[in-house]
Amino acid sequence: MNTTMAQTLLDGTSPVVRKMYEDSIPLGRFAEPDEVALAICHLLSDEASYTNGSVYN
Incomplete structure (x- = not known):
């Protein structure tokens, strides 16, 4: 599996914060x-x- 930017940004954060996202x-x-x-x-x-007028999150 590739590492996503979100996963890289959340590296080192608490499991609670990661789960929240x-x-x-x-x-x-x-x-x-x-x-x-x-x-x-x-x-x-x-x-x-x-x-x-579309938003792609």
């Missing part, structure tokens, strides 16, 4: 780098020509 994510886990890359590729593609 994980619990705030609807899917219950951090995104994998390839999942973020796919979202970026979509936004850069012609398929996203009608996408506006």
Whole structure:
């Protein structure tokens, strides 16, 4: 498994803080780098020509 930026940023934090962040994510886990890359590729593609006003957390 790849290390996500979120995992790197949370390295060294208490398990309680880490769990708090994980619990705030609807899917219950951090995104994998390839999942973020796919979202970026979509936004850069012609398929996203009608996408506006969206927030990608």
